[in-house]
Amino acid sequence: xxxxxxxxxxxxxxxxxxxxxxxxxxxxxxxxxxxxxxxxxxxxxxxxxxxxxxxxxxxxxxxxxxxxxxxxxxxxxxxxxxxxxxxxxxxxxxxxxxxxxxxxxxxxxxxxxxxxxxxxxxxxxxxxxxxxxxxxxxxxxxxxxxxxxxxxxxxxxxxxxxxxxxxxxxxxxxxxxxxxxxxxxxxxxxxxxxxxxxxxxxxxxxxxxxxxxxxxxxxxxxxxxxxxxxxxxxxxxxxxxxxxxxxxxxxxxxxxxxxxxxxxxxxxxxxxxxxxxxxxxxxxxxxxxxxxxxxxxxxxxxxxxxxxxxxxxxxxxxxxxxxxxxxxxxxxxxxxxxxxxxxxxxxxxxxxxxxxxxxxxxxxxxxxxxxxxxxxxxxxxx
Ligand code: 3HC
Numbered sequence: 001x002x003x004x005x006x007x008x009x010x011x012x013x014x015x016x017x018x019x020x021x022x023x024x025x026x027x028x029x030x031x032x033x034x035x036x037x038x039x040x041x042x043x044x045x046x047x048x049x050x051x052x053x054x055x056x057x058x059x060x061x062x063x064x065x066x067x068x069x070x071x072x073x074x075x076x077x078x079x080x081x082x083x084x085x086x087x088x089x090x091x092x093x094x095x096x097x098x099x100x101x102x103x104x105x106x107x108x109x110x111x112x113x114x115x116x117x118x119x120x121x122x123x124x125x126x127x128x129x130x131x132x133x134x135x136x137x138x139x140x141x142x143x144x145x146x147x148x149x150x151x152x153x154x155x156x157x158x159x160x161x162x163x164x165x166x167x168x169x170x171x172x173x174x175x176x177x178x179x180x181x182x183x184x185x186x187x188x189x190x191x192x193x194x195x196x197x198x199x200x201x202x203x204x205x206x207x208x209x210x211x212x213x214x215x216x217x218x219x220x221x222x223x224x225x226x227x228x229x230x231x232x233x234x235x236x237x238x239x240x241x242x243x244x245x246x247x248x249x250x251x252x253x254x255x256x257x258x259x260x261x262x263x264x265x266x267x268x269x270x271x272x273x274x275x276x277x278x279x280x281x282x283x284x285x286x287x288x289x290x291x292x293x294x295x296x297x298x299x300x301x302x303x304x305x306x307x308x309x310x311x312x313x314x315x316x317x318x319x320x321x322x323x324x325x326x327x328x329x330x331x332x333x334x335x336x337x338x339x340x341x342x343x344x345x346x347x348x349x350x351x352x353x354x355x356x357x358x359x360x361x362x363x364x365x366x367x368x369x370x371x372x373x374x375x376x377x378x379x380x381x382x
Contacts, residue, residue, distance in 0.1 A: 001088070001115050001166070003173035007031060010087035010112070012080070012104055014045025016240065016277065017121055018093035020149030023049045025091075026070040027062075027150070028178040033075045035083035042076040049074070052150055080104070081111035088113070089174065091143055093121040096246040101125065102133035109134035117167055119143035123243065124191045124250050127160035137162035141171045142185065144192060146336045147239050154335035156192045158185040181335040187322045190254045191247075193329060194336035196317065197343065199251055199259065200309040200370050202244065205232055206262040207366050214298045216282050221297035223306075229338035231292060232306075233282045237275030241282070245269050258370040304350060308358035311343045315376040326382050344382060352380025 007030070011022040014036040022034040022045070036042045053070060056062045062070075077083035084090050090108050094100055101120060108118055118140045120130050131140035142158025155175040159168055168184065175182035185192045191199055208214050220231020236244045244265065251259035268274070268281060275281030283290035314329050323329055330342020347355055356373040363371040376382060 001117070001170055003170050003177060005115075006088040006170070006174060008033070008087050008089075010035065010084045010090045010108075011093060012083070012090065012108065013093035013095075013121075014042050014076070015093065015095075016147055017145060017149060019045035019048045020052075020147065021091055021093055021121060021145050022074065023052055023150050024145070024178050024180070026073055031073050033077055033083045033087065035077040035080060037078065039078055042078065046074070046076055056150075080107045084108050084112040084116070086113065087116055089117050089119065089170075091119045091121055093145075096123060096125060096243065096250070098125055098129065101130050105130055105133040105140070109136060117141060117170060119171060121145055123195050124247050126190075127158050127188045128162065131160045131162060138164040139167050141167050142188070142192065143171050143175070144194075145180075146194065152336060153181040154194060154332055155180040155182045156185050156194065156332065157182050158188060158192055160188050181331065183328055183332040183335075184324065185322060186324065187320065189317070189320060189322045190251060193317060193323055193332045195247065196322075197310050197313045197329070197333060199247070199255075200313050200368075201232060201306055202236075202248060203258055203368055203370060204305065204309060204362070204366070205236070206265070207368075209264060210262060214301060215296075217292060218296050218298035219301060220292050221294045222299065222301050223303060224292055225294055225297050226303050227340065234290065234292065235337075237281035237283055237285065237290075240275050240277055241265060241268050242274045256370050258368045304355075305358055305362060307343060307346050307350065308355040309362065309371055311347045311352075311355050312359045312371070312373055312377050314343050315374045315382065318382070319374060319376055347382075352377055352382070356380070 009025040009030045010033045011018050012035050014034050022032050025032045034045055053067050057067055090112055092104055094104050120142055121144055127142040131137035134140055140160055141163050144156040146152035146154050157171045172182045216233035220234050223231045245261050248259050248261035272278060273280045276285045279286040317323050326344040330344050333339055333342045356378045359371050359373040
């Protein structure tokens with residue numbers, strides 16, 4: 001199959017990511033089906049698409065006619081088989097629970113046309129394991145979008161152990177058709193690129209709160225002052241504390257116990273305080289986006305520590321052959337979130353020796369092995 005053969009895209013899940021991906025597919029001119037487990041979830045996803053299209057219309061990025069055509073191009077379903085029956089490409093965006101993903105893939109595999117490619121928008125989980133639930137693992141691929149999908153440019157295209165080169169190419173080309181910036185992930189490794197490189201930041205954020213080093217708002221205010229569109233704690237709320245929690249558990253299980261989620265994070269999950277989506281998380285979102293008081297910035301917090309642990313983690317991906325080059329990593333990091341520069345671009349200005357020294361100090365201060373500098377970082381020959 002070639003990308004030109006794709007006419008209809010089915011999206012499994014109508015939540016934060018599912019509705020956003022469905023909207024991206026509509027904007028690219030595809031016929032779309034969107035499916036969730038209950039009608040009210042599907043309805044909510046559709047109304048979020050309408051709200052977002054309304055914003056794009058206001059900004060004259062689309063016309064009223066475009067909007068009407070897109071809304072005529074989407075059908076919603078609760079039944080999984082009906083939703084994929086004539087799809088050429090399926091994108092799964094259900095919660096990050098491996099057993100659930102496998103069940104969904106088994107059902108899609110049974111009902112989707114034989115030629116269809118089945119993609120998972122998993123944030124962290126093994127594409128190879130997800131593919132094992134199907135009879136077409138060579139047509140299963142990772143296609144990882146970023147939140148909000150309609151605005152963030154990056155799409156990671158992830159090769160599972162059995163994914164064919166043809167499937168990789170069609171998925172890469174589809175991301176281009178969707179006006180995204182695809183990055184090939186050559187090895188199916190936990191967290192892929194963007195989330196893996198950011199994962200050690202979550203460990204540091206946990207320790208900062210647990211050890212009373214600073215309050216979330218003090219760090220967020222500082223990071224906003226140095227130019228980040230969102231502070232790191234605000235971003236956790238924005239993406240969802242449940243997502244942060246499930247990711248931490250998965251990383252802890254598969255990579256290192258250092259990633260174990262914080263007790264305060266678990267308490268928030270138990271209390272149903274998941275961030276933006278429930279109106280309360282680390283911040284109160286009931287009246288919209290929280291106002292971060294910039295005067296509370298913790299001025300002695302040096303953002304270079306965040307760069308150091310990011311660059312260090314990025315060198316692990318180079319060592320493991322997960323991505324082709326440092327430039328590809330920079331491309332992913334610039335387009336996945338709101339950062340203006342990639343970690344290696346920043347590292348060149350700061351110096352690898354300085355970053356290695358910071359990582360060494362952090363590893364000792366917090367007893368976190370994940371922060372220990374790699375040989376590549378220490379040598380700095382990148
Ligand atoms: N649809 C259409 N337009 C939208 C929109 C949507 N869903 N959401 C926001 N916008 C528009 C707004 O209308 C606004 O337009 P304007 O500038 O013309 O008024 C513009 O985007 C900016 O929005 P805001 O004014 O509300 O706020 P910001 O300037 O802070 O931008 C943001 C919002 C784009 C989300 C920005 O804060 C940002 O880039 N944040 C970082 C996001 C990030 O890092 N994402 C990656 C998360 S990790 C992840 O996704 C991994 C996965 O595995 C979970």
